Amino acid sequence: MPETYYTSNVFYVIGLMSGTSLDGLDIAYCKFEISNNENPKYEIIFAETIKYSNEIKQIFLDSEHVSGLVFALNDRKIGDFFGTEVKKFILKYSISRVDFVASHGHTIFHQIDKKLTVQLGHGANLAAACGLPVVCDFRTLDVALGGQGAPLVPIGDQLLFSDYFYCLNLGGIANISFQNQQNQRIAYDICPCNLPLNYLTKLLLKEYDDKGSLAANGTIKDEMLTKLNLLPFYTQNEPKSLGKEWFLHYFLPILEIDLHSIQDILATVCEHIAIQIGKQIKEHSKNLFITGGGAFNDFLVQRIKYYCPCKVIIPDEKVINFKEAIIFAWLGVLRWQNMTNTLQSVTGASADSVGGCVYLR
Secondary structure (H helix, E strand, O other), X not given: OOOOOOOOEEEEEEEEEEOOOOOOEEEEEEEEEEOOOOOOEEEEEEXXXXXXXXXXXXXXHHOOOOOHHHHHHHHHHHHHHHHHHHHHHHHHOOOOOOOEEEEEEEEEEEEHHHOEEEEEOOHHHHHXXXXXXXXXXXXXXXXXXXXXXXXXXXXXXXXXXXXXOEEEEEOOEEEEEEEOOOOOEEEEEEXXXXXXXXXXXXXXXXXXXXXXXXXXXXXXXXXXXXXHHOOHHHHOOOOXXXXXXXXXXXXXXXXXXXXXXXXHHHHHHHHHHHHHXXXXXXXXXXXXXXXXXXXXXXXXXXXXXXXXXXXXXXXXXXXXXXXXXXHHHHHHHHHHOOOOOEOHHHXXXXXXXXXXXXXXX
């Protein structure tokens, strides 16, 4: 459990999130009220997703293959971009108070066996571009302490969304958090989600499968489904996490992509995701809170409900879209107060930690 010795206080924070699905930069301006012996209260005041230009998308896609110098330049270019977008956001909504910006960055490398996790979006450049203090680089301390560096949202699930037993995020990677029988918060990545779904739909020149209509008209490929379900990652004990590298190396080759059968592959991947999620839901009397872009995929949600016979709750659109940006804003508040924001019960690190670098203006 994180410490509960909050002093009465109010924070106004801008949270930034950029996920593996490359949908865009999520910006959420949040108010947090924290006081002794109570869970914090939050409010999303303004929120917006800035769609990435082709140039920015290409930087993300190319950065795992470029030289060290180009990578460092890309890191600073994305920091400048994030900071400029924050400044535009503040002007657009006439925001008068921001205590600091909390940025996740955009993950390029996540190779836990090498104790490596790297996100683009240099904090110093971000701070210089927007003129505000910045908290960033939330994952690296946990990884240095032997942890997975992910998922980081569970401490937010525990404190901001405590009405829900299971918190499921359907982002590029599907992950889940909940209290175990020892009343510890645990969380882990389940399987790829929007990462393969968006990869497939882009082959049809579509950004995403709107409401899952393409998958709904496909036919499940049984042999492919069996191969996906037999991937060794699924038998590993938590804590465990996934990255884009795992998707490209292990998951993608199984799909045997043929442009004439994209709908069938989409249907198969949706079924796979639903099966893997269903295996995690052991308390059928509890509720399941679903957020992330996948919550808009009606077909996927329908298949998840089939394998998860519990009460499924899907919140309003703003929470679906911006939950991770909200939670990284909250992680920033904890870091700002030098309080635990990363739980060893979740990541498997040798200790809880106060993760994040601070750049002051």
